[in-house]
Amino acid sequence: MTAPDTRRIMCAVLVALLPGVLLQCYWFGLGTLTNLGLAVGFGIAAEFLLLRCRARPVLPAIADGTVVVTCSLIAIALPPGTAWPILLIASVTALGLGKHAYGGTGYNLFNPAMVGYAVVLVSFPAALGWPPATGLEIDAATGPTLLESFKYRSAQTVAEVWQAEAGFGRFGGFGVEWVNLGYLVGGLLLLAWRIIDWRVPVAMLIGMAVIAMLGYDGGSSASLGSPVMHWFSGATMLTAFFIATDPVTCPSSGRGRLLFGALIGTVIMMIRSWGGYPDGVAFAVLLGNAVAPLIDRYIGIVDTQRRLPPDSVG
Amino acid sequence: MAQPMTSTATRLELEPAPFDFHGGMRLDTGEPAPPGSIKTIHMPDRLYIELQPGDRPCVRIGTHVLTHQRLTDGDVPSHAPTSGRITDIALRPSIAPTPGQVPNLTLEVDGLDEAMVLDAIADPAGHAPADLIDRIRDAGITGMGGAGFPTHRKLEEARRSGVDTLIVNAAECEPGVRADTSLLVADADSVVQGASAVAAIVGARRCLVGIEPHNADAIAALRAALAARGSDEVRWHCYGLPERYPAGSERSLIRSLTGIQLRPGERPSAQGLICFNVATLHALARALYFGEPLTRRVLSVSGEGALDPGDHWAFIGQPIREFRADPRFQTVHGGPLAGWPVGDEAAVAKTTFCLHFRQRATLSEDPCIRCQRCADVCPEPLYPERLLRHSRTLNVDGLQRDGLDHCVECGACDTVCPSRIPLLATFREAKSSLAAATQSTARAVEARARSRLHETRESARQRATAASRQARLRRRRATHDGP
Numbered sequence A: 001m002t003a004p005d006t007r008r009i010m011c012a013v014l015v016a017l018l019p020g021v022l023l024q025c026y027w028f029g030l031g032t033l034t035n036l037g038l039a040v041g042f043g044i045a046a047e048f049l050l051l052r053c054r055a056r057p058v059l060p061a062i063a064d065g066t067v068v069v070t071c072s073l074i075a076i077a078l079p080p081g082t083a084w085p086i087l088l089i090a091s092v093t094a095l096g097l098g099k100h101a102y103g104g105t106g107y108n109l110f111n112p113a114m115v116g117y118a119v120v121l122v123s124f125p126a127a128l129g130w131p132p133a134t135g136l137e138i139d140a141a142t143g144p145t146l147l148e149s150f151k152y153r154s155a156q157t158v159a160e161v162w163q164a165e166a167g168f169g170r171f172g173g174f175g176v177e178w179v180n181l182g183y184l185v186g187g188l189l190l191l192a193w194r195i196i197d198w199r200v201p202v203a204m205l206i207g208m209a210v211i212a213m214l215g216y217d218g219g220s221s222a223s224l225g226s227p228v229m230h231w232f233s234g235a236t237m238l239t240a241f242f243i244a245t246d247p248v249t250c251p252s253s254g255r256g257r258l259l260f261g262a263l264i265g266t267v268i269m270m271i272r273s274w275g276g277y278p279d280g281v282a283f284a285v286l287l288g289n290a291v292a293p294l295i296d297r298y299i300g301i302v303d304t305q306r307r308l309p310p311d312s313v314g
Numbered sequence B: 001m002a003q004p005m006t007s008t009a010t011r012l013e014l015e016p017a018p019f020d021f022h023g024g025m026r027l028d029t030g031e032p033a034p035p036g037s038i039k040t041i042h043m044p045d046r047l048y049i050e051l052q053p054g055d056r057p058c059v060r061i062g063t064h065v066l067t068h069q070r071l072t073d074g075d076v077p078s079h080a081p082t083s084g085r086i087t088d089i090a091l092r093p094s095i096a097p098t099p100g101q102v103p104n105l106t107l108e109v110d111g112l113d114e115a116m117v118l119d120a121i122a123d124p125a126g127h128a129p130a131d132l133i134d135r136i137r138d139a140g141i142t143g144m145g146g147a148g149f150p151t152h153r154k155l156e157e158a159r160r161s162g163v164d165t166l167i168v169n170a171a172e173c174e175p176g177v178r179a180d181t182s183l184l185v186a187d188a189d190s191v192v193q194g195a196s197a198v199a200a201i202v203g204a205r206r207c208l209v210g211i212e213p214h215n216a217d218a219i220a221a222l223r224a225a226l227a228a229r230g231s232d233e234v235r236w237h238c239y240g241l242p243e244r245y246p247a248g249s250e251r252s253l254i255r256s257l258t259g260i261q262l263r264p265g266e267r268p269s270a271q272g273l274i275c276f277n278v279a280t281l282h283a284l285a286r287a288l289y290f291g292e293p294l295t296r297r298v299l300s301v302s303g304e305g306a307l308d309p310g311d312h313w314a315f316i317g318q319p320i321r322e323f324r325a326d327p328r329f330q331t332v333h334g335g336p337l338a339g340w341p342v343g344d345e346a347a348v349a350k351t352t353f354c355l356h357f358r359q360r361a362t363l364s365e366d367p368c369i370r371c372q373r374c375a376d377v378c379p380e381p382l383y384p385e386r387l388l389r390h391s392r393t394l395n396v397d398g399l400q401r402d403g404l405d406h407c408v409e410c411g412a413c414d415t416v417c418p419s420r421i422p423l424l425a426t427f428r429e430a431k432s433s434l435a436a437a438t439q440s441t442a443r444a445v446e447a448r449a450r451s452r453l454h455e456t457r458e459s460a461r462q463r464a465t466a467a468s469r470q471a472r473l474r475r476r477r478a479t480h481d482g483p
């Protein structure tokens, strides 16, 4: 058994992102690619300057590929063709505030990509609406996404919303469902390559499904929408397999990871149903990151004691 | 204990081990090396015999010594591997994982190998166990697989606490090391004799042998030796161990063979077990049956930089650089996984089972990405990544909570770390600085206790003086205000 090094792991993550990214380009135009180019460029430049300021060796840190992954995640999460200043702000805050402020790779408390994304999301909410998927015929330029429809049409039953709105696809958001499927495939690749742990995504998806099931009563007006609809809308699969699984910012013990995933899934559903944002993955992940050390501390102790022979821990 | 109890005295066929240990990993070591014969000693010019703390040399500079002559007194004596003259006593780098200097005797070899007459015994059965243990101590036998614990103390401890099972570790401690296997192939009879002697000394009635199932030649040699062995009360079982690293580490071995998980720091004797490796049993048998002290051992020489890869007989005290082809290579004492780099000046010790010569690492380490690959393979099982964080900040509470003292120093975590972090080296350092800290705290506590004792005594004395003064005053007053 030879150990893959960090660079190989990051390359694998990038490869696994490909199916989702390609589908995203197909449904939402090539803006995602310009996003990627700009964000990664800004990110590498920012990393270079930050490392210089901190008097750390620059080359190995950039070559290990973590910056590319972080910035790619930001670029993918932001709507295609986002204005470059927003991408710049997102990349710089992600690396500066999200990573180097904590001491660099491996020491950060929060997922850097989500820090950058959340900062621009709360700062420029108007500029960050998703365009409609190609082929979706609605008149308004800023057509609602499925999750928005649900949020703002709470007086209608699910079936009514489904009919009234054009934002629906076969089982999730129109177009978005395929993109989610793409990230699901990528995530399964990562699992097969043993790059990520199965616990976080599985717990997160189950957590979402449980909350959705609790609220799903066959389609009344108070209904939250079915689990499958939630799995294949918004950034669910991207979050489950690529963002929440970041090992640096999730707990280390197996059971801690289950709890962490379930917590994120629950919070996503809470934000989607009752919060002020149509999709809340960034906030859910950040909240999960914030409690990860706590989970590690308490579940971790129990877990270490369980792993150690019974009467050895005083 | 869920052991298959058989009434026949000896089970010769190999059964799979009844239990398993946690974690570990399969290592791809390619084709197992063909069993080579053990290479003979190349006579060195000088030998460097390391003195242990508490050792007193019983030779002077200039003394001419014979082969097997005793050189030091102490808990475990050392002996001259060959004849020659003692020319120096000087500080030299030690072979321990924590670098430091230790006193060494320099023996200039005369090449004649003039030997002393040895005091051999024909049949240990006629001797009292205490006498046999004394002989073992006088022969300077220590554990030869790792920590080098004095064998006579281990035996005494086992006799005190009562032991019913002898475990023979016939598995190599690391992949790529074949020293024990070669020794078994060459001389399984002595190993079995040694095991019988140990069983007789400690009163063990059962002997469990753990061996890697792929070592067919060693298994065959062991079987032949067992079949040829005289009859005694001991029941033998041979088990094939799980083929994962570190199956040959003492705690994993005990876990696989008996299902018992030792607590940290717990000696096997507390569970009625005593564990010996093949090399130690061999040396012990040579000491009892031939009177030979421990002055040579088999070691595996491996790696790209090895002069003559394979298994070698080597003198204790032989300079390590004699096995190296080129000074560009780094010398690792112990196997490639759990070994540690040593300096060029070091010499073979009683615990040197392998010398590995490898290219120096060129890639620097990356930050830990907390991927937990290390936790997946840890046999103990710990979270090495947490220990790493605590070690770097020397967070004593954290280290204790996450079980640094459970770490068996197998190096499995190092091997899988994608960031090439030297985890094991960090843990060794943390352990030694922790030990140093505990020692100084112990000293501080003692000093505080002493000063408190002093204070208490002082204040007691003061109180006593004050009380007696007051009593005097009262008496005086009483006489004044008297009736």
Ligand code: SF4
Pocket: B367, B368, B369, B370, B371, B372, B373, B374, B375, B384, B385, B388, B416, B417, B418, B419, B420, B421, B423
């Ligand atoms: S294997 Fe290395 S990088 Fe991964 S958690 Fe362990 S120490 Fe960190």
Ligand code: SF4
Pocket: B377, B378, B379, B380, B382, B384, B406, B407, B408, B409, B410, B411, B412, B413, B414, B423, B424, B427
């Ligand atoms: S060296 Fe210690 S921490 Fe690392 S795998 Fe072995 S026992 Fe576990």
